Amino acid sequence: MLEQLFIFTRGGLILWTYKELGNALKGSPIDILIRSCLLEERSGSTYYNYDVPGAAYTLKWTFHNELGLIFVAVYQRILHLLYVDDLLTMVKQEFSKIYDPKRTLYNDFDDIFQQLRKEAEARVEEMKKTKQAGKPMKNPLVKKQGQVQRGMFDGGNKKSESEDDGGEEDKIKNRSLENGDSNCRFENEELPAKGSDKVKEDVSSKTGAFDVNKLHKLRSKGGKKTDTVVKKGSKAEPKKIMKKNRVWDDSPSQPKLDFTDHVNEDEVQNVAAVAVDQGESMMDKEEIINDSESEEDEEETYKDRKVDTKKKWWFSSMFQSIAGKANLEKADLELPLKALKDMLMTKNVAEEIAEKLCESVAANLEGKKQASFTRISSIVKAAMEEALVRILTPKHSIDILRDVHTAKEQGKPYVVVFVGVNGVGKSTNLAKVAYWLLQHKINVMMAACDTFRSGAVEQLRTHARRLQIPIFEKGYEKDPAIVAKEAIEEASRNGSDVVLVDTAGRMQDNEPLMRALSKLIYVNTPDLVLFVGEALVGNDAVDQLSKFNQKLGDLSPSPNPRLIDGILLTKFDTIDDKVGAALSMVYISGAPVMFVGCGQSYTDLKKLNVKSIVKTLLK
Structure with missing residues (x-):
């Protein structure tokens, strides 16, 4: 049973609604669909599942891009209604005939909808009856020769009942089956004589450069010719590399490569002195983007990326752009979207995400009218640019300084938990965030909750000593959740405004450590959970973030588990134009990139410039 069907504009104006009598939707599936899927x-997905306590809905939709309309059908997931897709298509066609941008009410569409629904249901019932009454389809691979089909399933070892003898034809067919081919290859051909060169050539051509028969011969002979095959093409057997003897002499030893800052207690300077040495944090500096590149240069860059085989399409699109086209079709968008997908993947965007983005852009462009003197590639590129900006732009405020002052007014410290996999730079970037907060006159305390890795407490202690901020530590092999709780209580007593909690690095599939992290977040309810990830990863970023969120949700005892709130992207200065990891992480988690690490000093922390990232991705 269809629960509801909505027709509304892209601006959010509801034009018409169908609602089953006596049924009311639980929750707000349309709002969630708009926030989680459309925005x-x-x-580009075909459906969206919405779960609430006591109900589970499936939502399907279609667009009329020329008119800017969205059609959404909602029904119980357990029903598996087969006519919904056809119904949406018919509703779109009929409603577009009576649509007027000046109208806001369409009560006259009720009768039309009921008729369309009956037609869609009758069509599905007719299909079911036809399918049940119809005969099973024959396999097109089934031939009259019984020996062919038996050979396909039993490897050709059994003879058919229709065979009179095991002649040369059967041997040739069985031999082709041993090489992985169907024995139908000589069905309509003249069979070659036994041992002829034609049989050898046909068999070897099917097996490629590597002949399986040769391998069987070598095995049957005990592998005697294996050495000759290996040595073929090589001049001599490689000599074994011997370890060189150590030379002990009286020459002075080289100085140790120790770049650690050995800071004594007497040499420790105050925060103002550190600020003089380090300078102002890049978080408070606005990044300037050079927009001097003309559209012609961008078009040339875009054209240079095209394959030579697409030149014909390029010229046809040029002629088509002069007169324009009534409506864009899916076939018109395939080649420019393929080029954009390849471009995104070269910039380290995960393949799955690049494909979904192209599908979404195609769904939003299909049916739109192409203006005159406008190339399809330009339309697709502009739509992709809008989509990337929409994804990377935070959906809510990420003003940490304001949130810190709000928590201070409430008399409690603002707690930030840093999580992530091993070796991404959590402790170092935690110190960068602490330095940025110190520049804004905020009292900061560090909590050493990495009680698993040797040297983690000492590393954080060194940062705290250099920045002259307090650190709360309990050593190793302690429960990190209890250490974080005691650190927050200590921060409330000594008047610290922010508590930065350092956690142990853990892989996303390490369940014991993920369980401990879930407990830490559940017990302490931090204000911000920051996932620290590398800008170097591509497809791995999707797996890391999805598994982190999944484990935090599955292992949390709370019915509303806390997931990742924001992302800190490290090593951003080492990737050149391979900035796709930022897009992959934001797309898979929905969390914004709040900090970007771009160096090794305390000042090398900045905000993510969305325009710069989008320009780099499409350059």
């Missing part, structure tokens, strides 16, 4: 460029 996040996931509209």
Whole structure:
């Protein structure tokens, strides 16, 4: 049973609604669909599942891009209604005939909808009856020769009942089956004589450069010719590399490569002195983007990326752009979207995400009218640019300084937990965030909750000593959740405004450590959970973030588990134009990139410039 069907504009104006009598939707599936799917460029999907206590809905939708309309059907997931897709298509066609941008009420569409629904249901019932009454389809691979089909399933070892003898034809067919081919290859051909060169050539051509028969011969002979095959093409057997003897002499030893800052207690300077040495944090500096590149240069860059085989399409699109086209079709968008997908993947965007983005852009462009003197590639590129900006732009405020002052007014410290996999730089970037907060006159305390890795407490202690801020530590092999709780209580007593909690690095599939992290977040309810990830990863970023969120949700005892709130992207200065990891992480988690690490000093922390990232991705 269809629960509801909505027709509304892209601006959010509801034009017409069908609602089953006596049924009311639980929750707000349409709002969640808009926020989680349509605004996040996931509209290329075919459906969306919405779960609430006591109900589970499936939502399907279609667009009329020329008119800017969205059609959404909602029904119980357990029903598996087969006519919904056809119904949406018919509703779109009929409603577009009576649509007027000046109208806001369409009560006259009720009768039309009921008729369309009856037609869609009758069509599905007719299909079911036809399918049940119809005969099973024959396999097109089934031939009259019984020996062919038996050979396909039993490897050709059994003879058919229709065979009179095991002649040369059967041997040739069985031999082709041993090489992985169907024995139908000589069905309509003249069979070659036994041992002829034609049989050898046909068999070897099917097996490629590597002949399986040769391998069987070598095995049957005990592998005697294996050495000759290996040595073929090589001049001599490689000599074994011997370890060189150590030379002990009286020459002075080289100085140790120790770049650690050995800071004594007497040499420790105050925060103002550190600020003089380090300078101002890049978080408070605005990044300037050079927009001097002309559209012609961008078009040339875009054209240079095209393959030579697409030149014909390029010229046809040029002629088509002069007169324009009534409506864009899916076939018109395939080649420019393929080029954009390849471009995104070269910039380290995960393949799955690049494909979904292209599907979403195609769904939003299909049916739109192409203006005159406008190339399809330009339309697609502009739509992709809008989609990327929409994804990377935070959906809510990420002003940490304001949130810190709000928590201070409430008389409690602002707690930030840093999580992530091993070796991404959590402790170092925690110190960068602490330095940035110190510049804004905020009292900071560090909590050493990495009680697993040797040297983690000492590393954080060194940062705290250099920045002259307090650190709370309990050593190793302690429960990190209890250490974090005691650190927050200590911060409340000594008047610290922010508590930065350092946690142990853990892989996303390490369940014991993920369980401990879930407990830490559940017990302490931090204000911000920051996932620290590397800008170097591509497809791995999708797995890391999805598994982190999944484990935090599954292992949390709370019915509303706390997931990742924001992302800190490290090593951003080492990737050149491979900035796709930022897009992959934001797309898969929905969390914004709040900090970007771009160096090794305390000042090398900045905000993510969305325009710069989008320009780099499409350059």
